[in-house]
Amino acid sequence: MKIVTANRLIDGEVVWLGAGNAWVGQVSEALVLDGKDDVAAALAAGLASAERREVVDVYEVDVTEEDGKLVPVRLREKIRAKGPTTHPELGKQAQASQA
Amino acid sequence: MYRYDEFDQGFVTQRTEQFKDQVRRRLSGELSEEEFKPLRLMNGLYLQLHAYMLRVAIPYGTLNSRQMQKLAHIARTYDRGYGHFTTRQNIQFNWPSLADTPKILEELAEVEMHAIQTSGNCIRNVTADHFAGAAADEIADPRPYAEILRQWSSLHPEFSFLPRKFKIAITGAPHDRAAVQVHDIGLQLTRNEAGETGFVVFVGGGLGRTPMIGRKVRDFLPEEDLLAYSEAILRVYNLYGRRDNKYKARIKILVHETGLEELKADIEAEFAKIRYGVLRLPDEEVRRIEAYFAPPPLEVLPETDGAFEARKAADAAFAQFVAHNLNPHRVPGHVSVTISMKPIGGIPGDATDVQMDEIAAIAKAYGHDEIRISHEQNVILPHVKLADVPAIFDRLVAGGMAEGNSGLITDIIACPGMDYCALATARSIPVAQRISERFGGADRQAEIGELKIKISGCINACGHHHVGHIGILGLEKKGEEFYQITLGGSANENSSIGEIIGRGFSSEEVVDAIETLVDTYLGLRSSKEETFLDAYRRVGDDPFKEALYGTG
Numbered sequence: 001m002k003i004v005t006a007n008r009l010i011d012g013e014v015v016w017l018g019a020g021n022a023w024v025g026q027v028s029e030a031l032v033l034d035g036k037d038d039v040a041a042a043l044a045a046g047l048a049s050a051e052r053r054e055v056v057d058v059y060e061v062d063v064t065e066e067d068g069k070l071v072p073v074r075l076r077e078k079i080r081a082k083g084p085t086t087h088p089e090l091g092k093q094a095q096a097s098q099a
Numbered sequence: 100m101y102r103y104d105e106f107d108q109g110f111v112t113q114r115t116e117q118f119k120d121q122v123r124r125r126l127s128g129e130l131s132e133e134e135f136k137p138l139r140l141m142n143g144l145y146l147q148l149h150a151y152m153l154r155v156a157i158p159y160g161t162l163n164s165r166q167m168q169k170l171a172h173i174a175r176t177y178d179r180g181y182g183h184f185t186t187r188q189n190i191q192f193n194w195p196s197l198a199d200t201p202k203i204l205e206e207l208a209e210v211e212m213h214a215i216q217t218s219g220n221c222i223r224n225v226t227a228d229h230f231a232g233a234a235a236d237e238i239a240d241p242r243p244y245a246e247i248l249r250q251w252s253s254l255h256p257e258f259s260f261l262p263r264k265f266k267i268a269i270t271g272a273p274h275d276r277a278a279v280q281v282h283d284i285g286l287q288l289t290r291n292e293a294g295e296t297g298f299v300v301f302v303g304g305g306l307g308r309t310p311m312i313g314r315k316v317r318d319f320l321p322e323e324d325l326l327a328y329s330e331a332i333l334r335v336y337n338l339y340g341r342r343d344n345k346y347k348a349r350i351k352i353l354v355h356e357t358g359l360e361e362l363k364a365d366i367e368a369e370f371a372k373i374r375y376g377v378l379r380l381p382d383e384e385v386r387r388i389e390a391y392f393a394p395p396p397l398e399v400l401p402e403t404d405g406a407f408e409a410r411k412a413a414d415a416a417f418a419q420f421v422a423h424n425l426n427p428h429r430v431p432g433h434v435s436v437t438i439s440m441k442p443i444g445g446i447p448g449d450a451t452d453v454q455m456d457e458i459a460a461i462a463k464a465y466g467h468d469e470i471r472i473s474h475e476q477n478v479i480l481p482h483v484k485l486a487d488v489p490a491i492f493d494r495l496v497a498g499g500m501a502e503g504n505s506g507l508i509t510d511i512i513a514c515p516g517m518d519y520c521a522l523a524t525a526r527s528i529p530v531a532q533r534i535s536e537r538f539g540g541a542d543r544q545a546e547i548g549e550l551k552i553k554i555s556g557c558i559n560a561c562g563h564h565h566v567g568h569i570g571i572l573g574l575e576k577k578g579e580e581f582y583q584i585t586l587g588g589s590a591n592e593n594s595s596i597g598e599i600i601g602r603g604f605s606s607e608e609v610v611d612a613i614e615t616l617v618d619t620y621l622g623l624r625s626s627k628e629e630t631f632l633d634a635y636r637r638v639g640d641d642p643f644k645e646a647l648y649g650t651g
Contacts (some may be wrong), residue, residue: 010126011196012150053125054322056132056146074578075525076517080148084518086446086528090194092151 001063003030003070004064014080014092015055021045023055026092027070027081032063047091057062100469101246101391103211108432109207114215118142119201125516126198139197141221142204143214147521150194152273154217155207159227159245159269160188160472160479162212163355167470169210171455177203178263182455184257184440184448186512186563187266188226188472189217193519209272215253220261222252222333226268228277229473233435233481235427239296241271243389245323247380251326257354258333262340263348265333266305269298278474278590280304280313281566283350284332287592289319297321302352302362306560310596311351314359316366322385324370327378331370395467395482400432404486417492419541420503425488432485436466438478438495439502439510442485443539446533447513448476457498465491475512507544508552508617509535512563515555516573517580523556525573525580525606530554533610538617547617550631553588566590568632569616570597571609582609586616586643587635600640601648612647 004017015023016030018034021042033039039060046058063072072078083091103111125135139145141263155170162170170190174182177199178192185191192603195203207213216223225245232240248267252258258265269286270277279285285301298320320328336350339357354362411418426435439460441449450458458478462470465487471479478500483491495501504510511534514520516527531554538544540622552565557574564570570585581603588597604612617631619642624634635643 007146007150009132010198012146014149050132050637051126075575075580076523077603079517083149085526086518086532 001065002033002039002060003063003072004033004039004046004058005030005061005077006046006050006058009053009056015026017042017046021049023049025095027063027072030063032070033060044075100163101158101388107211107250108208110214111211111213114142114213115201115204115208117435118204122197122201130582137219139200142200143217144195144197144200145218145521147193147515147519148517149519151197151200152184152519153192153195153203153214155190155192155201155212155214156217156224156474157189157212158249159225159231159242160229160474161227161231161242162470162472164463164470166210166212167185167455167459167462169206171452171459173203173206174455175452175646179450181449182513183446184450184472184476186476186514186561187217187224188229188473188474189224189255190472192513193515203289216263218257220263220265221259222248222261222265222267225249225252226266226277226282227361228270228272228275229471229475229477229479230276230426230435230632231271231471232392233426233428233433234272234276235352235429236239236274237272237429238290240389240392240394241269241277241286241288242392243385244286244288244298244322245269246388246391247325247328247385251378258337261333261337262342263345265336265350267329273592275590275592275594276473278563278566278594278595280592281306281310281563281590282313283336285313286325291319295321298325300328302366303351305349305351306563306565307349308346308558308560309349309351309355310560310565311355312594313351314354314597316359316363320380323380323382323440324374325380327374327376328366328370330373330378331366334369335365339365383507395469397428397430397433397482399430400484400486402431402485404432407485407488410489415541416501416503417489418503419545420492420501421488422545423503423507424505428482430482434483434485434488436480436483436488436491437473437505438480438500439504440477440500441504441510442499442502443497443504443509444532444536446528447511450478454498454500457494458500461491461494475510479512486614501540504544505550505551508538508547508550509544511535511551512551512567514555514557514562516554516562520556522549522559523573524558524575525556525582527554527556527562527571527573530571530573530582530609532608537610537614546627547621548627548630550617552587552613563590564588565596566594567597568614568630568635572602576603580606582606584609584612584616585642587632589632598640601644615646617642619633619643
């Protein structure tokens, strides 16, 4: 399983490609891709968005499901999805706890 | 301290305007990311894991309270209320937006600060001894020379596209606190038999994936030749440094592959050509720059102070602070105070906006408005009356900055690691925090004595792990964090690169491994005066290996 991620150009915020090729701010809302064709299409949509100056650094990320939640496989991507482990009050994890 | 003249001010303002226009063109689509990235990097703006990161230069680590207040203001207004002091005596903000960056640079320019050459393949911020101009053991203040090097290297047209980045450090004392031997160029101020000032010159030191100690190329370089000789080194490097492989592009590799004697001959040949040209430093110019760094008028005072001694006797935390965080000053009755940015269990080098404002206020009230950032990620008040130390300590306690741990096991250097950095392979900060908690008891730290632990979250070694008495390198192995330990590194006048002790440890195991090493040291040291490094150099690897792996 894969998802596509990037950073928003204007402020560097981490985003993932969601339904309808819209960028979303929480990994739980990312569009899950199975199969090469889906990944290629999502990457193409992401790169087109980068061309429109919405995001930079578009790439794919491996994910798994844990307890019904989408979780990136690599630690680096886990940290991007949550925020610094040393600052639980900052990053996505803070937004998630307020939600 | 140095004040901008009209050229400096014009140059910084112009660069700020240029960057503002570059951001505008990026956002409007005139510039692609590929075109914009090198431009933003030249202005210290990186894209990290969660956001952009802005690295602001603090030339030779020196700033005044107005500048510190500005950094606090930026942290509060454009960031998330804190900044991070780095091993190049700079500060990094972890959350600025691209849209705000031109405004931040404008605000910095108002207080004679900028982010120029804090990234990219150019000559970076020149670093210096953080006790410069104050230390009792100093031959001369290294900062006037650092400033001269800054002026020469800022936007130097010939050296703006070097094979790789280039770092210069300078120390004014025989006891090297600026790690000069692990820099591309290291300068150690010295005097010859005639009493003239000059430099011992080291070339080709560096950390990263191929750590090397700099090689001495000059025992005495006369003051007037500083720029011509530096230019000669840079020219030889610019010409022969490898551009085919970025991992082999630093001057240390050139020294290693070419051989010291041949390279020295090349440098001397180039130097001979330009020695008597425009780069020869006129004495009056050096003295003019020196005048900017004239020390504040300090009254000679008694070596001891009654109230200070009484507080020391009555307050263990104060006594601990005095024992470790004061450095001898050249003027009797004064000291340099290290403000620890390493609270027990805290994040090495982080300071909140409130703390920055408080440091500025303390510097103004008691420290002649002078502040330094050390490459060990602490803050220094260089000129303080001994009698004022109790009052300063009280304010530091209130601000959470009073840990008396300078040079001790909890005074850890750590890079941002995978919590922020796009290059990292493992986290650094949480390991530092756990070590700090494990050894944080005042008695335990004091018992262990001087022990420098340095942690990097990847092989690029921003956390200087190679020169830690105990170095920790975070790597990724099969998707898990994994920490390699080196022993015996040092970055002072007797620099050495640490040796890998054996197989690495998981995140769960690594703090226990450090404790095993520390306990082994405590068990074998010849006396309390024998530091960890001295003991290691005396006994070698074997007892530590045996304790960790039971190989014997």
